[in-house]
Amino acid sequence: MKIGIVGGTGDIGGGMALRLSPKYDVIVGSREETKAITTCETCRETLQVQGMECSLIGVSNQCAVDEADIVVLAIPFKHVAPILKTLTGFEDKIVVSPVNPIERTTYFYYAPPSEGSAAMMIKGMLPESATVCAAFNNIAANRWKMLEEELDYSVAVCCDDDGARQTVMEIVNNVSHLRAYDAGPLAAASVVESVTPLLLNIARFNRMRDVGVKFV
Amino acid sequence: MKIGIVGGTGDIGGGMALRLSPKYDVIVGSREETKAITTCETCRETLQVQGMECSLIGVSNQCAVDEADIVVLAIPFKHVAPILKTLTGFEDKIVVSPVNPIERTTYFYYAPPSEGSAAMMIKGMLPESATVCAAFNNIAANRWKMLEEELDYSVAVCCDDDGARQTVMEIVNNVSHLRAYDAGPLAAASVVESVTPLLLNIARFNRMRDVGVKFV
Numbered sequence: 001m002k003i004g005i006v007g008g009t010g011d012i013g014g015g016m017a018l019r020l021s022p023k024y025d026v027i028v029g030s031r032e033e034t035k036a037i038t039t040c041e042t043c044r045e046t047l048q049v050q051g052m053e054c055s056l057i058g059v060s061n062q063c064a065v066d067e068a069d070i071v072v073l074a075i076p077f078k079h080v081a082p083i084l085k086t087l088t089g090f091e092d093k094i095v096v097s098p099v100n101p102i103e104r105t106t107y108f109y110y111a112p113p114s115e116g117s118a119a120m121m122i123k124g125m126l127p128e129s130a131t132v133c134a135a136f137n138n139i140a141a142n143r144w145k146m147l148e149e150e151l152d153y154s155v156a157v158c159c160d161d162d163g164a165r166q167t168v169m170e171i172v173n174n175v176s177h178l179r180a181y182d183a184g185p186l187a188a189a190s191v192v193e194s195v196t197p198l199l200l201n202i203a204r205f206n207r208m209r210d211v212g213v214k215f216v
Numbered sequence: 217m218k219i220g221i222v223g224g225t226g227d228i229g230g231g232m233a234l235r236l237s238p239k240y241d242v243i244v245g246s247r248e249e250t251k252a253i254t255t256c257e258t259c260r261e262t263l264q265v266q267g268m269e270c271s272l273i274g275v276s277n278q279c280a281v282d283e284a285d286i287v288v289l290a291i292p293f294k295h296v297a298p299i300l301k302t303l304t305g306f307e308d309k310i311v312v313s314p315v316n317p318i319e320r321t322t323y324f325y326y327a328p329p330s331e332g333s334a335a336m337m338i339k340g341m342l343p344e345s346a347t348v349c350a351a352f353n354n355i356a357a358n359r360w361k362m363l364e365e366e367l368d369y370s371v372a373v374c375c376d377d378d379g380a381r382q383t384v385m386e387i388v389n390n391v392s393h394l395r396a397y398d399a400g401p402l403a404a405a406s407v408v409e410s411v412t413p414l415l416l417n418i419a420r421f422n423r424m425r426d427v428g429v430k431f432v
Contacts, residue, residue: 107400110407153432156414180423184323185415191326191414198372198399198407204432205398214430215418216369 002067003171004029006061006075006083009039013074015144018043018086019175021054021149028056031083036060050147064085070094070167072136077101077118082127090130094164097122097189098136100196103212107204108197113189119158119189130168132191133159133168137179138196142212151176153212154191156183181215219387220245220284222277222291222299225255228314229290231360232352234259235367235391237270237387238415244272245280247299250275266363266372278303286310286350286383291336293317297341306346306395313338313405314352316412323420324413335374335405349375349384350405354412356426371426372399372408399432 001024007013008028020026021043028043030036036058047054065071066089076082099118103111115121115188119134126132135157143151155172157180159165164184172180183192195213201213217240221228224244233244237259244259246252252274256282263270282305291299293315315334319327331337335350342348351373360366371388373396375381381398388396399408411429419427 107404108407109404110410143364151339156418181418184421188323188325188413189416191324191410191417194326194407194410195414198411199431201400201404201407202372202397205400208431211431214432215415215427216430 001025001070002027002068002197004064004089005071006064006069006071007079008064008074009035009050010074011141013072014039014043015141016072017056018046018147019144019153020054020171022052022069023174024171025055027064028058029061031061033058033060043209046147062089065089065093068093070096070171072096073099073122075099080118080122084122084125087187090126092129093131094167095122095126095130095132096136096168097132098139100137100193102197102200110190110194110197110202112193115185117190117193119186119193123186131159131161132186133157133162133164134186134192135168135172137192138199138213140199140212142210143212151178152214153178154215155180156215157181158183158186158189158192160186217241217286218243220280220287222280222287222289222303223295224280224290225251227357228289228360229288229388230255230259232288233272233358233394233430234244234262234363235351236387237272238268239265239390240387241271243280243283244274245277246274247277249274249276262363278305281305281309284309286312286387289315289338291315296334296338297425300338300341306342308347309344309347311338311342311346311348313348313350314350314355316409318416324416326406326410326413328409332403333406333409335402335409338401347375347377347380348402349373349380350402350408351384351388353408354429356415356428358426359428367394368430369394370431371396372422373397374399374402374405374408376402385392
């Protein structure tokens with residue numbers, strides 16, 4: 001299975017490449033292909049030190065979409081619409097959104113677009129044959145990168161297609177100690193995305209770092 | 217410290233009375249005083265079987281407000297405004313809101329009032345000298361009642377007053393294995409309340425029961 005990461009050179013994208021490439025063919029996309037290639041080299045070296053093999057190539061964002069079966073949009077909310085407008089070829093693909101529309105004043109809050117959630121906005125921007133799945137929304141960027149530490153969190157997955165949800169949940173369950181939970185249809189993604197500003201507030205007001213969530 | 221529970225004969229209110237009355241003076245309020253008295257008798261018997269002493273009295277909702285230092289509004293969202301309109305005497309009290317505005321279709325979703333959250337709506341209905349604290353929002357009613365099981369969850373607390381927040385966090389930390397976290401000002405309560413429809417969806421779509429949350 002080929003997983004393309006749009007925005008694969010960012011904090012979350014790069015961390016996901018590190019965690020996913022030992023198990024899947026990962027295609028790291030970036031607006032600048034050279035940056036994607038550099039990220040892949042760094043990932044490869046980091047994994048080699050740990051004695052791990054990986055499958056990684058660095059390409060443009062468009063190429064990451066074209067080559068992948070599953071496309072992860074590892075981009076900040078404010079860049080999602082502008083970047084999606086420049087990309088084509090999402091037909092029949094599974095598109096994973098870990099995107100959270102968040103704003104901050106003295107605290108973090110959920111600031112969804114008029115569609116109700118980032119996931120629903122993304123669905124509206126893609127061809128009908130693409131299947132959007134919200135997943136990986138509540139994992140801190142730093143944690144993805146700390147390979148020496150297990151990711152011991154719950155991951156809520158929202159999707160309107162049973163097959164696509166199953167596929168994404170399997171990927172989740174293959175990463176470290178992550179555990180996937182079916183959180184209902186895509187329309188229910190807002191309550192998944194809005195956990196992230198809560199975790200950021202918990203971190204901020206209790207002087208913690210990289211807080212995650214477990215459903216118990 | 218005297219804790220009054222408005223709606224103390226409901227699922228959550230009755231369960232809170234059971235868990236809090238061994239450590240605090242608990243005043244169970246109800247629209248019908250006789251129901252409150254019955255709830256207190258049942259609680260007392262349940263605790264006696266476990267060899268636990270308690271301080272419990274059953275009264276009217278108004279009397280629970282009048283006699284308490286801290287008032288817990290253990291009522292469903294749709295009853296909050298009608299019940300608050302019938303009650304007075306909240307001046308200088310700490311008012312705890314475990315209330316979550318939730319609707320459901322084929323899934324549960326967050327349906328806050330125009331104030332942004334139940335907590336902010338409640339604040340707007342009370343005198344200025346009352347201090348509203350969102351807490352206990354994400355604990356399933358059933359779990360409160362299962363005395364033989366520990367409550368091993370995280371509890372996010374939102375409040376605009378440091379002293380009141382500290383008081384409420386201490387109460388949280390005194391209940392079973394609950395652990396309180398400062399989740400910021402009251403305006404940040406919406407992302408706490410909206411965890412509950414997520415937990416209900418997780419339970420529903422994964423055939424689980426009484427799902428709770430831990431910040432890790």
